[in-house]
Amino acid sequence: MATGKVIALNYNNIQGKIGAVLGPPSPSVLDLGYNLAVSSVAVQQGNRVYGRDVNLMIADLSTVYTHQTGLELGLSTFSEGQIISTEDLTPLSTRTDTAYANRNIVGIQNLSQLNSDSYSDGTTWSAYRIHSVTLDWGSNAEFRGWANLGGFITVGASFSGGSGTPQTNSWSQLLQSVGTLVFGNLASVQENETRNGTFPNGGLYNILQNGQIGANASIAFKILATDANYTGNQYKITITPNGGTNAFNCTGFTITTTLSDPHLPKGVSLEDYIDAGFAWTVNTYYAFGKTPTASNITDSIS
16 A cells, blocks of 8 residues: 555545536536435545545445446455555546546447337328427436436337328428437437538537527427428427426427428419328437336327
């Protein structure tokens, strides 16, 4: 063991950083806090730091590190009564800084998947179709804990079958080109077979904080049809806070898809309808059992 004496401040700085990542969400930093139990505690100023103190901190960091990387922490524990030196804390401090910087990073293999909403309907429509579902975690702490652990949702929509009217074909092609939309706390991603795009300003926190007031109220994603005859067709995904007014106090969010078809196609008067089967799916990826309750599903067709 090295001989440099650890003062409580050295230990507490590291413990505080680990606790900030693992424990309750920060009241001022949205993406900080897993909302999991923290075993380690601060040491009173002037007291010695013992092995039992550091071992609890190692256990906390191990939870964080394994979640982020899928690997074991690999740091040895100490005898409970051992007096800890400054040098003993160096490896722990280095790993803590890395875990703090990577607090929202996690491999998808460390997350579980839950189907939160699967909806299908073959009703013929011509003007609009709306479907929504609310995902709620019961508290803001649980919601942000889920998001900060790297949790995300995927949203997919598609049409299949139908009689092949121009409108039906246009909508089928539009939703196919959109592919799957992925919403995490800090960014959203569009994934399909031909292109991928990342939208840093489209993350859940940005949408819930800034996108729900003023001129941009409720707009998260808006995609227009590219078909020359149906340029006004619009596929819009909106995300609004539930159980609160913003990301710091909401308990979840409502996702609504709106498909609007405002006009007749050029030169066509008898086939202005869509009769393909519509399918919509929301999957939730989560860790540590932080799953939402899905409710308030609504549908409107015209």
